[in-house]
Structures are given as structure tokens and as C-alpha cells.
Amino acid sequence: MxxxxxxxxxxxxxxxxxxxxxxxxxxxxxxxxxxxDDVTEDQILQALAPAKKPLTRGLSMGPQTQTDPAAVAAEGRFVQTLRNRPTRSLSLSEREEIATIVKDKPKIDLEINFDYNSADISAKSLPSVQALGRALSNSDLKGSTFVVAGHTDAAGGEAYNQDLSERRADSIKRYLVDKFGIAGTDLVTVGYGKTKLKDPANPLADVNRRVQVVNMENKATASK
Structure with a gap:
């Protein structure tokens, strides 16, 4: 027993x-x-590093990049018109032109959460935003112009989501300027609302609620 x-x-x-x-x-x-889930500074640095340009051999000159100088100059002039612009001042055509330009630029999508119906960055997303701040302060990236684009999912009306995406892009910019001393002129903020879903097949998916950061690769004209 x-x-x-x-x-x-x-x-x-x-x-x-x-x-x-x-x-x-x-x-x-x-x-x-x-x-x-928290993105690291190294991951951001790698994603935003300028891509190496393909080279072609000229008949009378050395290696040349396969880039139209006139197009590059026009793009640079356009980017300059965006610096110091309030997010809400961008027209639809300007937003679409930015979207076209950034397609071939180094970029990263950050899943940054905000408080409900707010542009306040949530506490759990601060590590990712801080990693972004450290990366943009790195000598490899510092001085370039970056597009900070806010995106929402498909819930809610177009006007509401457009406003929310703009306020959230502004919130990221303000944090980077205040906490990391990044020049505000080097950060172009734009909102796309629900017009450019990352996963159109699942319009309410979390991946659609994101902030995309793009390196415009124009250090030569930055910070002026």
C-alpha cells in the first residue's frame, strides 16, 4: 500500500x-x-544600401553606368521640390510620381504598429523605429534623401485612410528628427492610404499596415 x-x-x-x-x-x-519580429539596424542598412549599377563598355570612354543622365537629373530636380514639403501638400500626381521612382530604389517595409485610430507609435514597435533611426544615422546612409511612405489596410473609407497614413508617416519623421537628429529635409513623407496594398488578395492583412522607407540615392544633393 x-x-x-x-x-x-x-x-x-x-x-x-x-x-x-x-x-x-x-x-x-x-x-x-x-x-x-523586430527588424535590426543591420537588416535596414543592407536593404537600403545603394545597388551597384551595371556597367557597359563605351567605345572611346571607360566603363559607364547604364543610366540616362537626363533622367537622373530630372529625378534629382523632382526630389529637390519635395524636400521641406508638408505631407498633405503633395498632389495625387506627385504621390504617383514618387511611387514610380521608388520602384527601382533600395527599400524596406517596416511593420510598425500605432495606437488604435492614432498616429502614436506603439511601445512594441519602438525597437524597429529606433533601429531605423540608427541605420539612417550610419555614415553609409547619412545624408541621402529618404521617402517615408505610410500605408493602411483596406478597412475604412479612402479619405480616412489617406489622412491616417499621412499622419503616421509624419509621426515616424518627427521621431527620427527629435530622437536621432536626422535632418528633416532629408525625409520626404507621403501617405498612400489603402491605394497600394502589399497583399491585395488579403486587403485586411497586417502586412498592408506598414511604413515603407526608400533610399532615393542622391547624397550629392542631400542636406543642402
Missing amino acids: WKFSRSKISGSSILTAILSLLTIGAALSIGVAKAA
């Missing part, structure tokens, strides 16, 4: 210990997964 009770107690204790270990393991796994 004594042996049976002892065995029963021992088995119960072992089961409790196993369940405890499983619970702890699950908690640790969740913690690791959550930490993995």
Missing part, C-alpha cells in the same frame, strides 16, 4: 514537472518569436 501511494505521488509529480517544462518552453518560444 505504501509502495503504491509512493508510486502514485511520484507519477503525479513527474507529470506536473513535465507540464511546467512544456509551459516554460512555450513561453520562451513566444518570446523568441516576438523578438525576431
Whole structure:
């Protein structure tokens, strides 16, 4: 009888210990997964690093980049007109021109959460925004002009989402300027509302609620 009770107690204790270990393991796994969601400074640096231009051999000159100088100059002039512009001042045609230009530029999508119906950055997204600030302060990127584009999912009306995306882009810019001393003229903010979903097949998906940062690759004209 004594042996049976002892065995029963021992088995119960072992089961409790196993369940405890499983619970702890699950908690640790969740913690690791959550930490993995935070983008790092290195990841941002790699994503925004200027791409190497393909070279072609000229007949009388050395290696040349396959880029139309006139197009590059026109693009640079356009970008200059955007610096110091309030987000809300951008016209639809200007927003679309920005969207066309950034297609071939180094970029990264950051899943930055904001408080509900607000442009306030949520506490859990601060590590990603801080990593962005450190990356843009890095000597490899510092001085370039960057587009900070706000996007929403498809919930709600167009006017509401357009306003919200603009306010959220402004919020990121303000944080980078205030906390990292990044020149406001080097940050062009634009809002697209729900017009450019990252996952159109799932219009309410989390990935659509994002901030895209694009390196316009024009260090020569930045900070002037």
C-alpha cells in the first residue's frame, strides 16, 4: 500500500514537472518569436544600401553606368521640390510620381504598429523605429534623401485612410528628427492610404499596415 501511494505521488509529480517544462518552453518560444519580429539596424542598412549599377563598355570612354543622365537629373530636380514639403501638400500626381521612382530604389517595409485610430507609435514597435533611426544615422546612409511612405489596410473609407497614413508617416519623421537628429529635409513623407496594398488578395492583412522607407540615392544633393 505504501509502495503504491509512493508510486502514485511520484507519477503525479513527474507529470506536473513535465507540464511546467512544456509551459516554460512555450513561453520562451513566444518570446523568441516576438523578438525576431523586430527588424535590426543591420537588416535596414543592407536593404537600403545603394545597388551597384551595371556597367557597359563605351567605345572611346571607360566603363559607364547604364543610366540616362537626363533622367537622373530630372529625378534629382523632382526630389529637390519635395524636400521641406508638408505631407498633405503633395498632389495625387506627385504621390504617383514618387511611387514610380521608388520602384527601382533600395527599400524596406517596416511593420510598425500605432495606437488604435492614432498616429502614436506603439511601445512594441519602438525597437524597429529606433533601429531605423540608427541605420539612417550610419555614415553609409547619412545624408541621402529618404521617402517615408505610410500605408493602411483596406478597412475604412479612402479619405480616412489617406489622412491616417499621412499622419503616421509624419509621426515616424518627427521621431527620427527629435530622437536621432536626422535632418528633416532629408525625409520626404507621403501617405498612400489603402491605394497600394502589399497583399491585395488579403486587403485586411497586417502586412498592408506598414511604413515603407526608400533610399532615393542622391547624397550629392542631400542636406543642402
